[in-house]
Amino acid sequence: MTSAEVPWRRLSVRTFYLALLRALVAMVPGYLGLVVLNDGSPVWVLVAGSFFGLLGSLGDLVRWQTTRYRVTPDRVEMRTGWLARKHRTVGRDRIRSVDSTARGLSRLLGLRTVHIGSGEAQSSFQLNALDTGHAERLQQELMHGTTRTAGETGTEADSEHAEPETVIARLRRDWIPLNVITVWAPLVVAGPVVGAYWFLRPFGVDLLDYGRGLVDWSPLIVVVAVLVAYPIGIALKAGTFLLEWWNFQLVRVGTPPATALVTRRGLINTQTVSRDDERMRGIAFAEPLWWRWLHLTETKVITTGLGTSGQSPTSTVLPRIRMAEARDLAARILPDGHRPLEAPLRSHPRGALVRRLGWALWWPALLAGALLLFAVSGALPYWAVPLPFALLPLGLPLAVAAYRALGHASTGPYLVVRRGPLTRTTVALQDRAVIGWTFQQSLFQRRGNRIDVGIATAAGERAYHAYDMGVDQALTFALSATPDLAAQFLEPAETR
Secondary structure, eight states: OOGGGSOOEEOOTHHHHHHHHHHHHHHHHHHIIIIITOSSSOOHHHHHHHHHHHHHHHHHHHHHHHOEEEEOSSEEEEEEOSSSOEEEEEEGGGOOEEEEEEOHHHHHTTEEEEEEEOSSTTTOEEEEEEEHHHHHHHHHHHHHOOOOOTTOOHHHHHHHHOOOEEEEEEOOTTHHHHHHOOTTHHHHHHHHHHHHHHHHGGGTOOHHHHHHHHOOOOHHHHHHHHHHHHHHHHHHHHHHHHHHHTTOEEEEEEETTEEEEEEEEOSSSEEEEEEEGGGEEEEEEEEEHHHHHTTEEEEEEEEBTOOOSTTOTTTEEEEEEEHHHHHHHHHHHSTTOOOGGGSOOBOOOHHHHHHHHHHHHHHHHHHHHHHHHHHHTTSSOGGGTTGGGGGHHHHHHHHHHHHHHOEEEEETTEEEEEEOSSEEEEEEEEGGGEEEEEEEOOHHHHHTTEEEEEEEESBTTSEEEEEEEEHHHHHHHHHHHOHHHHGGGOOOGGGO
């Protein structure tokens, strides 16, 4: 069947019922404001909420009526819009991930939103919403290269294209405390309280005055409040974690070479993310300072067209777990079975430590000099001038931690670089993913025979850096991975 003969498909008819249900829910705040609370209190917030909720429901109806899509052997197309028509096309060879999510009311009606990611915002799009069966079959079509003809039924297609699964990891009970116990737990309670305070102010309810009337605040009471808020915050974080990671599974689907890494998770809002193994270029560990002391890490995959920064669901494949366990799972996540993140790393020259200690000393000194100018002019008292040096007990250890975080290695088909004082990131990138090198030296680095190295790639964050390497280290590092590409940076011995 040619591309022109492939029929256009519609979104699920259940989207129509979802829009009606949302409209009914949206009218409840307006009814409360205009009928129940019609006593002179400011009810515009409730009425505005109903108005925007009804507009959203109308948008759902228009989207259901005007959206069409089709999957051809070489591309995916979507037409949408009423007054302004849009026609989006993405080649199937450009698809980097296919995610499906189900939230709240959508899940109750058996609907999922499918997001087709190409690594570019202009060509990526989402189909909102398809019924669960069609969403799963569409994911299978796009990630494993199958194309269903118009005459195939869902049952026939499922039986013909059923893919074997290998379970890599499931949610474990001992992961829960690792992800919910934190020193910032009281802030989890403070956030909703502040939100409730500002929401209730228009209705004449002042939670601050109410709290003053109940308790005579003192430093002891504040300490007690924090101690009480701590277990409550941990309980709230535990609930949030379970809502997000409940029923988590990390599986490999398909038979080599057509395999994909799939994550499934969620309790109320479920999410399924598929990533083609052919586009996987490496793996990374992220270790914030507090986690590092506890030997905990978060695991991300590096894939062409997808970033690894932030909390992107397409890159994060494991929650916070113990380092030893993460290393074992990383070897199973990588399709080739290598263990590059366990390779010993080479340390960087001592000049890198001196540089970071200098930063920790110079910044307080410069700030103290600025305060001295204000003190001379009479704008500040002289006792404020040495205050920036109080940062030294924090800055000097961070400088040492930043130096100890530096490291690099070349092991098998992978390059490994590590950096970061507050969040130490260890990246293992395949040699074949390197598309360029950047070498940069400051004046002080030139005198110390050090250099910053940037590894350009089409995967993940597009560039990874190794700072303050020795010049000989940098050249050896580049030549070990891409000898032809790195050779252009070397001068023949006769000309040097």
